[in-house]
Amino acid sequence: MLLNSLLDRLDALAPAEDKGRLARRARAIRQRLEAANALRFEAIRVAIRRGEGRDALAAFAGDGEACRAGDAYDWRDELVAGVLPFGEPGEAAALPPEMVFYQPTPARHVFDLLDRLALDADDVLVDLGSGLGHVPLLTAICTPARGIGIEIEPAYVAAAHACAQALQLGNAQFVQGDARAADFAVGSVFYLYTPFTGSVLRSVLDALRCQAAHRSFRVCSFGPCTAVLAAEPWLAGEDAAASGRVAIFHTRR
Numbered sequence: 001m002l003l004n005s006l007l008d009r010l011d012a013l014a015p016a017e018d019k020g021r022l023a024r025r026a027r028a029i030r031q032r033l034e035a036a037n038a039l040r041f042e043a044i045r046v047a048i049r050r051g052e053g054r055d056a057l058a059a060f061a062g063d064g065e066a067c068r069a070g071d072a073y074d075w076r077d078e079l080v081a082g083v084l085p086f087g088e089p090g091e092a093a094a095l096p097p098e099m100v101f102y103q104p105t106p107a108r109h110v111f112d113l114l115d116r117l118a119l120d121a122d123d124v125l126v127d128l129g130s131g132l133g134h135v136p137l138l139t140a141i142c143t144p145a146r147g148i149g150i151e152i153e154p155a156y157v158a159a160a161h162a163c164a165q166a167l168q169l170g171n172a173q174f175v176q177g178d179a180r181a182a183d184f185a186v187g188s189v190f191y192l193y194t195p196f197t198g199s200v201l202r203s204v205l206d207a208l209r210c211q212a213a214h215r216s217f218r219v220c221s222f223g224p225c226t227a228v229l230a231a232e233p234w235l236a237g238e239d240a241a242a243s244g245r246v247a248i249f250h251t252r253r
């Protein structure tokens with residue numbers, strides 16, 4: 001991405017007689033860097049298949065930099081996109097009103113969340129509206145917990161499932177369906193990156209509230225739906241919902 005924009009700037013700024021030579025050099029450097037990236041991505045995939053994905057990604061996930069607020073993407077998203085073999089997902093159908101189109105949670109927020117959740121082998125993280133499955137996949141790669149994705153779009157579910165199989169991740173599962181019909185009895189952590197709004201969000205929150213009458217769990221959210229969750233009397237915020245990071249709520253009994 002950075003190199004492409006450098007190539008564009010070079011084209012705009014370099015004197016005409018130097019343009020061809022400089023552009024050729026820049027392209028050669030880009031090819032070498034892309035080849036180095038491809039090797040690194042494959043090495044990380046090999047580590048994931050060996051069950052060592054957490055360590056392989058740790059250098060990038062927890063680089064000591066504070067998790068930057070907001071929904072902009074950065075180099076960690078390129079890393080995750082390079083490592084996770086999604087292939088080309090098929091065409092997604094148009095969604096009904098109140099259901100939000102696919103957009104992945106920025107990878108730094110996923111790493112930050114997994115760090116803060118400190119999941120163990122008994123935990124099950126359910127991503128309600130999981131898209132291509134980054135959150136359940138990274139859960140399965142970086143923690144001992146199980147990651148489950150519920151997603152309405154069949155093409156995304158197929159891509160996520162193929163990725164989990166290619167990486168031999170037995171603890172990442174994907175279910176195609178409407179989140180309103182999910183089995184809410186399964187899950188110690190539920191995650192929502194504003195997958196739906198209005199009455200769809202209301203019915204999912206009502207189903208979670210019913211579960212909360214019987215057992216404790218955490219609900220995490222990113223984006224505008226966080227304000228709705230923060231107003232739910234059966235949820236208590238672990239941290240400031242307006243921090244720009246993923247918010248973590250605990251059920252109240």
Ligand SMILES: C[S@@+](CC[C@H](N)C(=O)[O-])C[C@H]1O[C@@H](n2cnc3c(N)ncnc32)[C@H](O)[C@@H]1O
Nearest residue numbers: 099102103104105129130131152178179193195
């Ligand atoms: C903003 S994306 C979030 C993707 C993913 N959770 C992530 O953070 O990377 C919202 C996703 O929810 C899905 N979605 C919308 N309405 C849904 C519903 N009623 N049931 C299941 N999935 C739904 C969309 O297809 C989309 O993939």
